[in-house]
Amino acid sequence: MARTLPQPARESIEIVTVLQALADPVRLEVLRELAKVTEPRSCSLEEYDVDITAATLSHHWRVLREAGLTTTFVDGRRRWVELRRDDLQARFPGLLDAVLR
Amino acid sequence: MARTLPQPARESIEIVTVLQALADPVRLEVLRELAKVTEPRSCSLEEYDVDITAATLSHHWRVLREAGLTTTFVDGRRRWVELRRDDLQARFPGLLDAVLR
């Protein structure tokens, strides 16, 4: 599995940015999916129960990544996303649990 | 202390709406002030360290109230705001602590 797309370092994750990223129904939905597993998940539209185009989902993955909520891995033509559990727990303890429960 | 302005019932508080309300630096700041005390606090602009007009602060109080984060009491010409700790803790345990810490 190849390179990781740029993302903020743990200490640079800002609460307002995180909350802005969380405050969208589509992003909340895909984050809940991510939260179900510990391994990275595919970025593909088909994997998620959201009524948007691939372009829009791609936009949401970017928002999540730039806010510091997820890591995106590139592997060939495929992309994988993973929740940054440890970083978020270190920075804002309990936040993810409270939001995604 | 007189009437209470309309606000959503505990069961009607929605996570997306709450997160949208939280996702603003001014609102986070005033919520942190509210979180410091248990009694209601004045709505007055002078009480808060924010660089906006009274009209804008009034708008923010309304967003917070309509999202279910605060209760507003009207007493004469004065208004008082209070965090809905119990309702929020019941609905989204740990959320407020995680955000306002």
Place this chain on the structure above:
DNA sequence: GCTATACTTCGATTGTTGTCAAACGATCCA
């Protein structure tokens, strides 16, 4: 190389939000 695949980026559109000044409404008090 060529073509199909998997996603992203671009440009445009539309709706939402934060902000202010000005006007308003309610209350207190002299």
Place this chain on the structure above:
DNA sequence: TGGATCGTTTGACAACAATCGAAGTATAGC
């Protein structure tokens, strides 16, 4: 009763955000 005070509402505006289709980029596999 008439001002002054406290805060809200209204209307306007600019900035931002979600969305899409279309074009673009990188990769895989033939």
